[in-house]
Amino acid sequence: MAKIQGAVVVNKERCKGCNLCVVACPADVLALQAKEVNNKGYHYAYMENPEKCIGCASCGYVCPDGCIAVYKTKL
Amino acid sequence: MDIQDIIKPENLVYDKPRLMNDNPMHYCPGCSHGVVHKLIAEIIDEMGMEESSVGIAPVGCAVFAYNYIDIDWQEAAHGRAPAIATAVKRLNPDKLVFTYQGDGDLAAIGTAETIHACNRGENIAIIFINNGIYGMTGGQMAPTTLEGMVTATCPYGRNVELYGYPLKISDLVAKLDGTCYVTRQSVHTAAAIKKTKKAIRQAFENSMAKKGTSLVEVVSTCNSGWKMSPEKANTWMEENMFAKYPMGDLKNE
Numbered sequence: 001m002a003k004i005q006g007a008v009v010v011n012k013e014r015c016k017g018c019n020l021c022v023v024a025c026p027a028d029v030l031a032l033q034a035k036e037v038n039n040k041g042y043h044y045a046y047m048e049n050p051e052k053c054i055g056c057a058s059c060g061y062v063c064p065d066g067c068i069a070v071y072k073t074k075l
Numbered sequence: 076m077d078i079q080d081i082i083k084p085e086n087l088v089y090d091k092p093r094l095m096n097d098n099p100m101h102y103c104p105g106c107s108h109g110v111v112h113k114l115i116a117e118i119i120d121e122m123g124m125e126e127s128s129v130g131i132a133p134v135g136c137a138v139f140a141y142n143y144i145d146i147d148w149q150e151a152a153h154g155r156a157p158a159i160a161t162a163v164k165r166l167n168p169d170k171l172v173f174t175y176q177g178d179g180d181l182a183a184i185g186t187a188e189t190i191h192a193c194n195r196g197e198n199i200a201i202i203f204i205n206n207g208i209y210g211m212t213g214g215q216m217a218p219t220t221l222e223g224m225v226t227a228t229c230p231y232g233r234n235v236e237l238y239g240y241p242l243k244i245s246d247l248v249a250k251l252d253g254t255c256y257v258t259r260q261s262v263h264t265a266a267a268i269k270k271t272k273k274a275i276r277q278a279f280e281n282s283m284a285k286k287g288t289s290l291v292e293v294v295s296t297c298n299s300g301w302k303m304s305p306e307k308a309n310t311w312m313e314e315n316m317f318a319k320y321p322m323g324d325l326k327n328e
C-alpha cells in the first residue's frame with residue numbers, strides 16, 4: 001500500500017501561537033516553539049515530528065489566522 | 076523523502092483562502108472569528124461571487140471584517156446590519172448580501188432589526204457569531220450569556236432572577252414565516268468546520284434563490300472574555316454552551 005506523507009508550512013510571522021493546530025493534529029506532528037518567538041512575540045507553531053504528518057489538513061482548518069499550508073503526496 | 080520534496084504546488088491540499096488578504100487580523104489568538112472569516116472567503120470564491128458579494132460588518136470584535144476579506148463591504152451602526160442588508164439586497168437583487176454579527180450586536184441592541192428582517196423574509200444570509208459575551212468591550216454579560224456564567228458585569232455568575240434567561244434567538248426566528256433556513260453550528264474541530272461551511276454555503280445559495288432569510292448561528296468561543304486558553308475555551312464551549320445551544324438545523328425548508 002502506498003504510504004501517504006504530508007508536510008505543512010507555517011507562516012511564522014502570521015502565527016499567534018494559539019496552540020489550536022497542535023491540539024487538532026491527530027498525528028502529534030506540531031508543537032509551539034519552546035523559546036523562540038516571532039516578531040510579534042508569539043511562540044509560533046512548527047513541525048516537531050515531520051515524518052509523522054499524514055497531510056490531513058486538520059491543523060489548517062482550525063487555524064483561525066490562516067497560517068498553515070498543507071501538502072500531501074503518495075510515496 | 077525529504078520534506079522539501081513534498082512542498083510543491085502540485086501537492087498543495089490546503090491553504091489560506093485566496094480572498095483572505097495578508098493583513099494581520101486583530102483578533103486574539105485562537106478566536107473563532109478568524110475561522111468563520113476563512114469559510115466565508117472560501118465559499119464566495121467557490122461560488123464565483125468575488126465581484127458581486129456585499130458583506131455587512133457589525134459593531135463588535137468583527138468590526139474590521141472588511142479589512143480581511145477582499146469583497147465589497149458596508150459597515151453598519153451597532154445592531155443595524157440586517158436593516159442595511161435589506162436596503163443593499165433590495166436595490167441590488169443580483170448581489171450576494173450577508174450580515175456578519177456577534178450576539179451583542181444581533182441579540183441585544185439589534186434584536187428588533189434581526190426579528191423584523193427575518194419576519195419580512197429578506198433574501199439575505201445572517202452569520203451569527205454567538206460567543207455568549209460582549210467580546211470587544213471587555214467581556215460584559217450579553218443576553219446569550221449562560222446561567223451562572225461569569226462575566227465582567229456578572230462577576231458572581233449570571234443570575235436569571237436578576238438578568239433573565241439566555242436568549243435563544245435562533246429558536247425565535249425559526250418560528251417566523253420569513254425564514255427558510257436556521258441552523259446552529261460550531262468551528263472548534265475540522266469536522267465541525269466542514270459542516271459549518273456547508274451551512275453557510277446553503278444560506279448563501281438560499282439568498283440567491285430568493286427563498287427568504289437564512290440564519291447560521293456559529294456557537295463560538297471568546298477565550299479572552301471567558302478568561303481561558305483557546306483550547307480550554309473549546310472544551311468549555313462543548314461542555315456548557317452546547318447544552319443550551321444544541322447543534323443542528325432548527326429549520327430547513
Ligand SMILES: Cc1ncc(C[n+]2csc(CCOP(=O)(O)OP(=O)(O)O)c2C)c(N)n1
Nearest residue numbers: 134135136153177178179180208209210211
Ligand atoms: C450604539 C452603541 N452602543 C454600544 C456600543 C459599545 N459596544 C461596542 S461592541 C459591543 C458589543 C459587542 O458584542 P458582540 O456583538 O457579541 O461581538 P463580539 O465582540 O463578542 O464578537 C458594544 C456594546 C457601541 N459601539 N455603539
Ligand code: SF4
Nearest residue numbers: 025053054056057059
Ligand atoms: S496535516 Fe494533519 S497530520 Fe499533518 S500536521 Fe496538520 S493535522 Fe497534523
Ligand code: SF4
Nearest residue numbers: 015016018019021063
Ligand atoms: S492554529 Fe495557527 S495561529 Fe494558532 S498556533 Fe497554529 S499556526 Fe499558529
Ligand code: SF4
Nearest residue numbers: 102103106136210297
Ligand atoms: S475579545 Fe473575544 S471575540 Fe474579541 S477577538 Fe478576542 S477572543 Fe475574539
Ligand SMILES: [Mg+2]
Nearest residue numbers: 177178208210
Ligand atoms: Mg459576542
